[in-house]
Amino acid sequence: MNLLRPQRLMSKTEIVVDDPTAPEDDSPSVVSSGTIEIFVCLLLLALAATLGYDNWRTGASWDSTGPEPGYFPFYLSVILGGASLYGLIVALVAHRAAAETFVTRAQARRVMAVFVPTLLFCLATQFLGLYVASFLLIASFMRLVGKIALWKSLLTAVVFTAIMFVTFDIAFDVIMPKGPLEAAFGH
Amino acid sequence: MEAFGLLLHGFAVLLTWKTLVLMMVGLVLGIFVGVLPGLGGPNGVAILLPLTFTMDPTSAIVMLSCIYWGALFGGAITSILFNIPGEAWSVATTFDGYPMAQQGRAAEALTAAFTSSFIGSLVAVLLITFLAPMISSFALKFGPPEFFAVYLLTFCSFVGLGREAKHKTVISMSLGLLLAGIGMDTVSGNLRMTFGSAELLRGINFLVAVIGLFGISEILLTMEERLALRGHAASISLRVVLSVWKDLPKYWVTLLRSSFIGCWLGITPGGAIAASFMGYNLAKRFAKNPESFGKGRIEGVFAPETAAHASGTAALLPMLALGIPGSGTAAILLGGLMVWGLNPGPLLFVEHKDFVWGLIASMYLGNVVGLVLVLTTVPIFASILRVPFAAVAPMIVVSCAIGAYAIQNAMFDIWLMLGFGLVGYVFKKIGIPLAPFTLALVLGNRAEDAFRLSMIGAGGDLKVFWSNGLVGSITTLAIVLLFWPVIDVLLARVGLTQRSEPEPPRGESPLDSSA
Numbered sequence: 046m047n048l049l050r051p052q053r054l055m056s057k058t059e060i061v062v063d064d065p066t067a068p069e070d071d072s073p074s075v076v077s078s079g080t081i082e083i084f085v086c087l088l089l090l091a092l093a094a095t096l097g098y099d100n101w102r103t104g105a106s107w108d109s110t111g112p113e114p115g116y117f118p119f120y121l122s123v124i125l126g127g128a129s130l131y132g133l134i135v136a137l138v139a140h141r142a143a144a145e146t147f148v149t150r151a152q153a154r155r156v157m158a159v160f161v162p163t164l165l166f167c168l169a170t171q172f173l174g175l176y177v178a179s180f181l182l183i184a185s186f187m188r189l190v191g192k193i194a195l196w197k198s199l200l201t202a203v204v205f206t207a208i209m210f211v212t213f214d215i216a217f218d219v220i221m222p223k224g225p226l227e228a229a230f231g232h
Numbered sequence: 233m234e235a236f237g238l239l240l241h242g243f244a245v246l247l248t249w250k251t252l253v254l255m256m257v258g259l260v261l262g263i264f265v266g267v268l269p270g271l272g273g274p275n276g277v278a279i280l281l282p283l284t285f286t287m288d289p290t291s292a293i294v295m296l297s298c299i300y301w302g303a304l305f306g307g308a309i310t311s312i313l314f315n316i317p318g319e320a321w322s323v324a325t326t327f328d329g330y331p332m333a334q335q336g337r338a339a340e341a342l343t344a345a346f347t348s349s350f351i352g353s354l355v356a357v358l359l360i361t362f363l364a365p366m367i368s369s370f371a372l373k374f375g376p377p378e379f380f381a382v383y384l385l386t387f388c389s390f391v392g393l394g395r396e397a398k399h400k401t402v403i404s405m406s407l408g409l410l411l412a413g414i415g416m417d418t419v420s421g422n423l424r425m426t427f428g429s430a431e432l433l434r435g436i437n438f439l440v441a442v443i444g445l446f447g448i449s450e451i452l453l454t455m456e457e458r459l460a461l462r463g464h465a466a467s468i469s470l471r472v473v474l475s476v477w478k479d480l481p482k483y484w485v486t487l488l489r490s491s492f493i494g495c496w497l498g499i500t501p502g503g504a505i506a507a508s509f510m511g512y513n514l515a516k517r518f519a520k521n522p523e524s525f526g527k528g529r530i531e532g533v534f535a536p537e538t539a540a541h542a543s544g545t546a547a548l549l550p551m552l553a554l555g556i557p558g559s560g561t562a563a564i565l566l567g568g569l570m571v572w573g574l575n576p577g578p579l580l581f582v583e584h585k586d587f588v589w590g591l592i593a594s595m596y597l598g599n600v601v602g603l604v605l606v607l608t609t610v611p612i613f614a615s616i617l618r619v620p621f622a623a624v625a626p627m628i629v630v631s632c633a634i635g636a637y638a639i640q641n642a643m644f645d646i647w648l649m650l651g652f653g654l655v656g657y658v659f660k661k662i663g664i665p666l667a668p669f670t671l672a673l674v675l676g677n678r679a680e681d682a683f684r685l686s687m688i689g690a691g692g693d694l695k696v697f698w699s700n701g702l703v704g705s706i707t708t709l710a711i712v713l714l715f716w717p718v719i720d721v722l723l724a725r726v727g728l729t730q731r732s733e734p735e736p737p738r739g740e741s742p743l744d745s746s747a
Contacts, residue, residue, distance in 0.1 A: 060313075060314075060461070060462070060463050060464070060465050060614060060615065060617060060618060061461070061462045061463075062459070062460060062461050062462075062617060062618060062620075063460050064458050064459040064460035067457075067458035067459060067460060068456060068458070078661065078662055081658065081661070081662055082662045085658060085659075085662060085664075089403060089407070092407075096410055096425055099424070099425050099427065100424065100425065103422060103424055107692055112683075112684055112687055112692075113420075114417040114419070114420045114422040114424055115424065117413065117680045117683065117684070118409075118410055118413040118424060118425065121406045121409050121410045121413070122406075122410060124402065124406045125402075125403060125406040125407055125410060128399045128400075128402040128403045128406065129403060131399045132399050132400065132403060135397075135399070147661060147662070148456070148661070152455075152456040155455040155456060156452050156455050156456060156657075158455070159451055159452060159455050159625055159629075160452060160654075162626070162629075163448065163629050163650065163653075164650065166626075166629060166630075166633070167633070167646050167647060167650055170633060170643070170646060171643055171646075175630075175633065175634065175637065179630040179633075182626045182629065182630060183623075183626040183627060183630065186622060186625065186626040187620075187622050187623050187626070190622055191620055191621075191622020191623065192622075193620065193622060193623065201623055205627055205630070206630075209630065209631075209634065212283070213282070213283075213634060213638070217282075217283055217285070217286050218286050219282050219283070219285060219286070219634075219638045220641065221634060221637060221638070222637060222643055
């Protein structure tokens with residue numbers, strides 16, 4: 046797989062970047078927009094019910110000083126629930142007609158190629174600290190997903206992470222989560 | 233002329249080396265953000281916001297607003313050279329800008345785009361300079377009922393005037409308002425919707441949500457597209473610039489018309505995207521030979537660019553004067569104000585003169601510096617597109633995570649950002665607009681407080697929202713706007729209105745703005 050690697054053809058007047066692994070136009074649909082819409086509406090409906098119940102418990106009526114804390118959010122939950130229910134019905138009715146593609150298989154593969162590394166990056170940040178995770182993400186993404194030369198990937202990752210460290214932790218005093226590596230250097 | 237004196241004071245605040253350097257840094261970062269795919273004005277501002285946490289508010293807002301100007305300028309570069317709109321509001325610029333580049337007139341098109349952007353912003357800044365102080369001094373008389381009525385008006389106009397399916401706007405807005413309510417209730421001190429979680433106690437931070445919704449989801453969406461591009465490299469010579477500028481007076485009607493459209497749509501929640509299409513369509517309609525549009529006519533670049541910039545700039549007017557953002561980016565700047573400890577609203581003009589006038593002065597200066605900067609550095613920025621997306625994408629992810637973490641120093645916020653990234657991706661794909669969500673999230677608590685304070689003041693009587701002429705007319709207007717689609721249909725049936733609004737092509741929605 047040669048995902049996302051731009052092949053550069055330098056010329057004086059043109060900039061050309063290719064995308065050889067672009068999702069094919071004829072890739073089969075994984076799921077239709079209508080199905081996702083129904084799913085989202087159901088989720089929102091459940092959320093509205095949960096939040097609505099919680100606010101009703103907190104107190105959603107009026108006392109002597111005006112509305113209780115739950116009043117405003119309770120009615121918002123009702124509005125959210127109503128709109129989701131309406132959306133659900135519309136989506137169910139429209140579902141029988143034309144099915145619009147939500148995502149094709151090729152697109153889903155590319156989206157996952159970004160989403161999964163991002164998820165792993167968040168996990169790594171939790172345990173290894175942000176800077177180590179950032180180095181790992183950039184280097185491995187460039188190497189494995191972008192098929193860019195190993196030395197370029199490593200160099201970019203080191204330089205970028207170092208710039209971030211200097212800018213945030215040192216220059217602007219914005220402290221990032223640290224892990225065992227930084228601890229070893231006394232940060 | 234009081235405004236003029238204060239403006240001069242603003243320039244005095246601004247003219248220090250530190251501020252000027254920050255301004256340049258902001259502009260360069262902004263153009264960068266505008267050119268790169270998968271990043272836009274609001275993301276750029278949101279991601280870079282943490283950099284400003286330790287600055288004084290004036291330097292911070294100058295840098296952030298310059299990022300915004302830069303992003304507005306940057307969007308035009310990719311539209312004209314590559315036929316890829318870097319920003320949604322640059323779509324209309326591609327119609328004539330790219331044909332011009334194909335005919336070898338790229339430099340001319342770019343100069344036209346940058347110059348008209350500059351003119352559009354300038355008109356809007358002039359409007360802000362003279363109108364904002366007046367509105368804010370008027371708004372100083374506002375009590376909680378008036379404020380709630382204004383918030384209601386903002387929300388209702390989104391629902392009533394938006395082009396998306398109404399129930400989707402309502403879903404987006406009520407969800408935003410609900411999430412804004414999570415955590416400690418400011419009036420009673422009770423906990424709401426926390427479900428016993430310590431992390432939710434702080435509430436859902438607006439900026440974390442924005443970084444996820446716009447930053448992470450944008451990367452996911454970008455990956456679905458074919459990322460190949462082919463375009464023209466261009467550099468701009470002084471001769472071309474001068475020849476375009478010499479012809480400028482000929483197009484004064486177009487420029488002025490687009491500026492007005494932009495200012496109007498910027499203040500009302502129409503947004504830069506709607507403004508650019510409307511500017512383009514009206515220029516086409518009033519032209520002597522409309523069929524020559526789309527084939528590389530310079531007016532086709534002037535019209536949308538002027539309108540988009542006027543609108544993007546004018547969106548800051550309600551934010552400064554009333555504390556109500558007119559666009560997504562303005563909403564993020566508003567979030568920034570709160571982080572720096574300023575209370576947005578009409579009191580800003582009284583309590584923080586340095587800040588407000590420094591910001592307004594920076595709009596003038598930032599646009600001049602920005603114009604010079606883009607005209608001289610276009611080739612460099614165009615070549616940024618040669619950097620493979622496989623290198624850009626992880627860097628954006630890391631920047632987003634840093635931004636999200638820095639706001640409250642919480643690991644939970646990084647996870648929250650990831651969650652919002654997924655939500656943003658799904659919402660955008662099924663047509664639930666994100667702009668109302670953003671607006672609701674940033675204004676939710678203030679709207680609720682205003683409502684409850686009015687209720688406490690009036691002893692729970694809803695009639696307080698019609699208690700005097702001012703609040704009554706705002707509330708009534710809000711309700712009329714909410715039901716505008718219904719009223720519009722009824723009026724059309726009676727034959728009073730003719731629907732002739734130009735529809736933006738490609739199903740671009742004006743309100744789902746990243747403006």
